[in-house]
Amino acid sequence: MALVVQKYGGTSVGTVERIKNVAKKVMAAKQRGNEVVVVVSAMAGETNRLLALAQQISELPDERERDVLLASGEQVSSSLLSLAIKDLGQPARSFLGHQVRIETDKAYGKARIKSIDSTRIKRALKAGEIVVVAGFQGVDEEDNITTLGRGGSDTSAVAMAAALQANVCEIYTDVEGVFTTDPGICPKARKLDRISYEEMIEMASTGAKVLQIRSVELAKNFAVPVHVRSSFSEAEGTWVIEEDKSMDSVLVSGVTYDKDEAKITLLKVPDRPGLAAQIFSPIAEAHIVVDMIIQNASEDGTTDLTFTVSKADYKKAISLVEKTASAIQAKGIKVDPNIAKVSIVGVGMRTHAGVAAKMFRVLAREGINIEMISTSEIKISVVIGEKQMERAVRVLHEEFIEKQGNL
Amino acid sequence: MALVVQKYGGTSVGTVERIKNVAKKVMAAKQRGNEVVVVVSAMAGETNRLLALAQQISELPDERERDVLLASGEQVSSSLLSLAIKDLGQPARSFLGHQVRIETDKAYGKARIKSIDSTRIKRALKAGEIVVVAGFQGVDEEDNITTLGRGGSDTSAVAMAAALQANVCEIYTDVEGVFTTDPGICPKARKLDRISYEEMIEMASTGAKVLQIRSVELAKNFAVPVHVRSSFSEAEGTWVIEEDKSMDSVLVSGVTYDKDEAKITLLKVPDRPGLAAQIFSPIAEAHIVVDMIIQNASEDGTTDLTFTVSKADYKKAISLVEKTASAIQAKGIKVDPNIAKVSIVGVGMRTHAGVAAKMFRVLAREGINIEMISTSEIKISVVIGEKQMERAVRVLHEEFIEKQGNL
Numbered sequence: 079m080a081l082v083v084q085k086y087g088g089t090s091v092g093t094v095e096r097i098k099n100v101a102k103k104v105m106a107a108k109q110r111g112n113e114v115v116v117v118v119s120a121m122a123g124e125t126n127r128l129l130a131l132a133q134q135i136s137e138l139p140d141e142r143e144r145d146v147l148l149a150s151g152e153q154v155s156s157s158l159l160s161l162a163i164k165d166l167g168q169p170a171r172s173f174l175g176h177q178v179r180i181e182t183d184k185a186y187g188k189a190r191i192k193s194i195d196s197t198r199i200k201r202a203l204k205a206g207e208i209v210v211v212a213g214f215q216g217v218d219e220e221d222n223i224t225t226l227g228r229g230g231s232d233t234s235a236v237a238m239a240a241a242l243q244a245n246v247c248e249i250y251t252d253v254e255g256v257f258t259t260d261p262g263i264c265p266k267a268r269k270l271d272r273i274s275y276e277e278m279i280e281m282a283s284t285g286a287k288v289l290q291i292r293s294v295e296l297a298k299n300f301a302v303p304v305h306v307r308s309s310f311s312e313a314e315g316t317w318v319i320e321e322d323k324s325m326d327s328v329l330v331s332g333v334t335y336d337k338d339e340a341k342i343t344l345l346k347v348p349d350r351p352g353l354a355a356q357i358f359s360p361i362a363e364a365h366i367v368v369d370m371i372i373q374n375a376s377e378d379g380t381t382d383l384t385f386t387v388s389k390a391d392y393k394k395a396i397s398l399v400e401k402t403a404s405a406i407q408a409k410g411i412k413v414d415p416n417i418a419k420v421s422i423v424g425v426g427m428r429t430h431a432g433v434a435a436k437m438f439r440v441l442a443r444e445g446i447n448i449e450m451i452s453t454s455e456i457k458i459s460v461v462i463g464e465k466q467m468e469r470a471v472r473v474l475h476e477e478f479i480e481k482q483g484n485l
Numbered sequence: 486m487a488l489v490v491q492k493y494g495g496t497s498v499g500t501v502e503r504i505k506n507v508a509k510k511v512m513a514a515k516q517r518g519n520e521v522v523v524v525v526s527a528m529a530g531e532t533n534r535l536l537a538l539a540q541q542i543s544e545l546p547d548e549r550e551r552d553v554l555l556a557s558g559e560q561v562s563s564s565l566l567s568l569a570i571k572d573l574g575q576p577a578r579s580f581l582g583h584q585v586r587i588e589t590d591k592a593y594g595k596a597r598i599k600s601i602d603s604t605r606i607k608r609a610l611k612a613g614e615i616v617v618v619a620g621f622q623g624v625d626e627e628d629n630i631t632t633l634g635r636g637g638s639d640t641s642a643v644a645m646a647a648a649l650q651a652n653v654c655e656i657y658t659d660v661e662g663v664f665t666t667d668p669g670i671c672p673k674a675r676k677l678d679r680i681s682y683e684e685m686i687e688m689a690s691t692g693a694k695v696l697q698i699r700s701v702e703l704a705k706n707f708a709v710p711v712h713v714r715s716s717f718s719e720a721e722g723t724w725v726i727e728e729d730k731s732m733d734s735v736l737v738s739g740v741t742y743d744k745d746e747a748k749i750t751l752l753k754v755p756d757r758p759g760l761a762a763q764i765f766s767p768i769a770e771a772h773i774v775v776d777m778i779i780q781n782a783s784e785d786g787t788t789d790l791t792f793t794v795s796k797a798d799y800k801k802a803i804s805l806v807e808k809t810a811s812a813i814q815a816k817g818i819k820v821d822p823n824i825a826k827v828s829i830v831g832v833g834m835r836t837h838a839g840v841a842a843k844m845f846r847v848l849a850r851e852g853i854n855i856e857m858i859s860t861s862e863i864k865i866s867v868v869i870g871e872k873q874m875e876r877a878v879r880v881l882h883e884e885f886i887e888k889q890g891n892l
Contacts, residue, residue, distance in 0.1 A: 094541040128561070134501040135565055136572035143571065146564035146579055150557040154535065157553035158542055164550065165543035172553055176583050177628050221584050 080245040081203075082107055085117040085213065085235035089252040090309035091155045092122035100309065101162035103250075104208055108168060113203045115242065117213040117235040118159055120151025141186035145215075145225045149175065152212035152231070160210045170208040173198065175223065180216035180234065182224045189216055189224035190292070191233065194241040211238060229290030236293045240300035247302050249289065250309035255316030256281070256288055259333040263468050264475045270331060271314070274321035277331045277423050280457040284421035285336035294318065321425055329433060330424035330478035333471050337418045337464060339369060340392040341449070342399055346380040346409035356406055357383065360398045366391040370419075370452045370461065380409075384450060386461065389415060417449065418467035421459040422474055433478075434458050440477050446470050487652040488610075489514055492524040492620065492642035496659040497716035498562045499529035507716065508569035510657075511615055515575060520610045522649065524620040524642040525566055527558025548593035552622075552632045556582065559619035559638070567617045577615040580605065582622035582630065587641065589623035589631045596623055596631035597699070598640065601648040618645060636697030643700045647707035654709050656696065657716035662723030663688070663695055666740040670875050671882045677738060678721070681728035684738050684830050687864040691828035692743035701725065728832055736833035736840060737885035742878050743826045744871060746776060747799040748856070749806055753787040753816035763813055764790065767805045773798040777826075777859045777868065787816075791857060793868065796822060824856065825874035828866040829881055841865050847884050853877050 084104065091097050100116075108114045128147050132139040139147075156172040163170035178198055182189035202209050213231025216224050226233050232249060239247035254269050256278065261267040273281075275298035282291040288306060297304045297318060307315025347353060354373070361368060371385040387395045392415055403411055427433050434451075437458055441448060446469065450461035462470055491511065498504050507523075515521045535554050539546040546554075563579040570577035585605055589596035609616050620638025623631050633640050639656060646654035661676050663685065668674040680688075682705035689698040695713060704711045704725060714722025732738075754760060761780070768775060778792040794802045799822060810818055834840045841858075844865055848855060853876065857868035869877055 094538065097542060131501060131561075131565060132568055135504060135569045139568050140571045143564045143567045143577075143579055146581070147561060147568070150560040150564075153557040153560065154538075154554060157550045157557075158538060160550045161539055161546050161554075162542045164547045170550075172550055174553070174630075223581075 079111055079113060081113045081115070081242055082246055082248060083115045083117065083235050083239040083242065083244045084248045084250060085231055086119065086159075086250045086309055087231065087252065088119040088122035088124070090250050091118055091159060094158075097155070097158050097162050100159060100250075101166055103309065104159075104163060105166050105168050108208055115199060115203070115209045115211060115238055115244070116159065117211045117231055117238055118152060118155045119213050119231040120148075121155050124151040124154070142222060145186045146223045148225050149212070149215040149223045152214050156210045156212040163208050163210070168208060169206055170210060171202050172210045172212065174212045175215035176217045176221060178211065180237070182216035182218055182226070184218045184222070184224070186224055188227040189218070191216060191226070191237045191296075194237060196241050199242065226292075227290070229293070232290040232293035233296060236296045236300075236302050236304065239302045240296065244302070247297065247304045249304060249306045251288060251306060252309065253288065254308045254311065254313060255306050256286070256318070256332070258331065258479045259471055259475045260335070263335075264333075264472050266475065266480055270316045272317045272319060272325070273331055274325055274425055275318060276321060276456055277425055278318045280421070280423040280454065281332045281334050284419065284423065284457065284459055285334040286332065289318070325425050326429050327426065328424060329426040329430055330422045332423050333475045333479065334421045334423065335418055335467055335471050336421075337467065338389050339386040339417060339419055339461075340389050340415035341384060341386050341413065341417050341461065342392075342395060343382055343384040343412040343414075344399065344403055344408045345382055345412060346376075347383055348407055349375055349379055349381040353406065354383070357399065357402050358385075360402060361387075361395055364394060364398060366395050366398075370450050370459070372450050386417070386419070386450070416464040417461050418464045419459050419461050420467060420470045420474065421457055422478055423457045424478075425456050427456050427458075436477070437474065440473055441470060444469060444473055486518055486520060488520045488522070488649055490522045490524065490642050490646040490649065490651045490654045491657060492638055492655065493526065493566075493657045493716055494638065494659065495526040495529035495531070497657050498525055498566060501565075504562070504565050504569050507566060507657075508573055510716070511566075511570060512573050512575050515615055522606060522610070522616045522618060522645055522651070523566065524618045524638055524645055525559060525562045526620050526638040527555075528562050531558040531561070549629060552593045553630045555632050556619070556622040556630045559621050563617045563619040570615050570617070575615060576613055577617060578609050579617045579619065581619045583624045583628060585618065587623035587644070589625055589633070591625045591629070591631070593631055595634040596625070598623060598633070598644045598703075601644060603648050606649065633699075634697070636700070639697040639700035640703060643703045643707075643709050643711065646709045647703065651709070653712055654704065655712045655714060657714060658695060659716065660695065661715045661718065661720060662713050663693070663725070663739070665738065665886045666878055666882050667742070670742075671740075671879050673882065673887055677723045679724045679726060679732070680738055681732055681832055682725060683728060683863055684832055685725045687828070687830040687861065688739050688741050691826065691830065691864065691866055692741040693739065696725070732832050733836050734833065735831060736837055737829045737831035739830050740878050740882045740886065741828045741830065742874055743828075744874065745796050746793040746824060746826055746868075747796050747822035748791060748793050748820065748824050748868065749799075749802060750789055750791040750819040750821075751806065751810055751815045752789055752819060753783075753785075754790055755814055756782055756786055756788040760813065761790070764806065764809050765792075767809060768794075768802055771801060771805060773802050773805075777857050777866070779857050793824070793826070793857070823871040824868050825871045826866050826868050827874060827877045827881065828864055829885055830864045831885075832863050834863050834865075843884070844881065847880055848877060851876060851880055
């Protein structure tokens with residue numbers, strides 16, 4: 079008898095009809111002889127509806143109370159799914175974050191799970207019940223309600239699978255699995271059968287929306303096999319698993335993009351030690367995440383320093399940088415929100431040289447100018463003009479994936 | 486420094502604007518030097534919206550899961566009110582049933598509060614915070630979410646006031662207080678300044694909708710002064726308090742009505758011991774509450790037995806009685822859903838005879854036929870035809886209240 083954790087996203091439980099459909103899928107898994115734990119997101123649109131209510135009341139809603147508010151969305155969907163399963167004649171039971179003590183730290187809106195008390199879940203499973211757990215939520219050590227951030231139900235599901243030592247964590251979503259790139263941009267994109275945790279983490283952090291990064295990190299740490307698949311079909315999706323030898327032969331697994339960043343350049347900054355700290359400390363204190371940074375020393379003893387932040391933090395970052403710029407006698411600031419980051423990801427890069435060079439050649443051939451570059455062991459990202467993003471994705475996909483990546 | 490518990494109903498927190506308005510009222514009470522605990526209902530319409538969702542999924546929704554679902558309504562309103570108070574610059578903190586451990590029995594949908602752990606509330610008050618508590622909800626000893634039934638937030642508020650030994654429990658509602666009768670039916674109805682717990686319990690149980698009965702019973706048991714008042718004005722409302730000598734002089738405090746009952750009569754039942762038990766046991770087992778019962782022995786050794794149930798249980802009760810009727814050889818069943826119960830309530834009845842006689846005279850004068858009668862120490866109820874209900878209310882109000890009750 080296998081223990082299966084299934085996670086259904088907001089689209090999958092977006093209407094009463096869809097909830098009934100999920101109930102049937104869950105029931106089928108149970109009837110195949112599995113013990114089943116289901117983790118659900120809020121019904122599609124509900125989190126945004128609640129956030130809008132909060133924002134009508136307070137421009138900058140208090141984080142503790144916002145989390146109490148948002149957690150109600152998963153409370154509704156978990157109880158409705160449990161009702162639907164029971165209506166099929168199958169015993170079921172919903173649990174909220176505080177009832178199975180999904181204990182997190184105190185970081186409202188982006189809490190991290192510290193522990194799960196699986197006692198009640200195991201008891202319910204033993205009694206033959208299907209367990210439905212509200213995703214996205216937990217409680218801190220003082221029982222304050224916390225939420226895990228957008229996509230947090232993925233993390234709830236993987237954490238639950240780890241705590242229960244489940245055989246698999248199935249992530250049901252509105253796409254068929256993880257694709258080599260966005261099929262909306264590149265019609266030749268194809269579903270991956272398998273991908274390693276490391277690649278998935280890089281793809282998620284460079285723009286792939288299918289899984290929350292933290293959920294993949296957690297899956298990697300606890301070796302939880304994750305199966306990303308469609309809630310609207312029975313087809314196999316993509317397995318996210320530990321890297322094995324055979325994966326090395328694939329140079330590039332995916333091409334990702336991110337249009338959500340903006341670029342800020344400090345011009346002709348006097349080049350001296352401590353400069354970067356002076357620029358980035360106020361930004362860090364404002365909790366703004368900086369993605370890429372490049373600095374080019376020039377011959378006159380000054381340097382241009384460029385970095386990217388998310389478009390949401392863009393204006394705030396500019397106002398902070400403007401203050402610093404005059405203090406450090408920079409010649410000025412140049413800003414550009416019309417950029418995009420395009421990345422290629424693959425564990426094969428570890429063992430194959432020349433991937434970056436080929437990427438730059440391909441883009442140059444298309445006349446696409448590279449503004450910034452950032453690399454990791456299994457990823458190369460470039461910042462280019464937003465207008466050239468789609469073309470870049472298509473040509474990189476063609477060269478590295480459709481042609482199976484000969485250098 | 487007084488400790489004030491305020492309860493706001495669904496209409497009072499029905500929109501974002503109204504929630505902001507409540508925040509101002511709460512803040513004003515705090516600024517007058519009080520410690521303030523607020524109990525809120527779900528936003529108007531929300532409980533019905535959630536119930537409708539449940540019913541689309543299951544005709545007879547599982548009670549445990551329905552309570553999880555419904556409790557989300559108060560979670561939303563308590564967090565929004567807390568956000569609104571904080572937005573005014575006043576520290577505030579919301580608490581759900583499990584966070585302040587409002588522990589109840591296991592009767593889903595109509596749970597009774599057993600205890601409240603006031604530790605966290607007292608700590609928050611001490612820190613200068615306004616405490617916002619989600620009404621209507623609690624948890625049983627195993628942390629399952631329970632709800633207290635329609636109007637249950639009143640009971641939450643009174644229980645909170647009792648646990649905290651508050652100086653007053655203010656129930657804010659969309660009317661100005663407790664009225665001598667429904668102003669919609671009788672334009673001369675007037676607001677009562679004071680009413681005893683006993684009278685309020687009788688009025689609530691005979692049709693007055695302003696407070697949940699259980700909340701008044703609780704207030705009586707713990708001697709909590711309850712102040713029923715409007716959330717849309719500053720005017721004094723009605724104090725529900727312990728009976729004092731001066732109340733005796735008022736013969737009748739209120740005239741109430743209830744159109745929600747239906748009448749069932751078993752005709753010519755052989756009159757023998759154990760009969761009533763045989764008829765009412767199956768009804769009790771089906772959790773149907775019987776209100777009034779009358780039985781008239783006739784000379785031929787048979788008897789007619791009439792009783793009333795709520796319109797919601799009417800059809801179910803008929804089907805149960807039909808089975809019993811043939812078993813006990815009754816001659817038939819007569820049913821009538823078009824009835825109404827009209828009652829007069831007043832502690833003055835204890836010390837004044839002749840009130841019932843006068844009530845019957847007044848109704849006879851108007852040609853209103855009395856079908857059933859039920860009395861308690863401080864209440865007389867009659868069942869009449871539904872069409873005559875409004876007229877009965879008006880003439881009884883005129884004779885007993887406008888004319889101040891000379892017998």
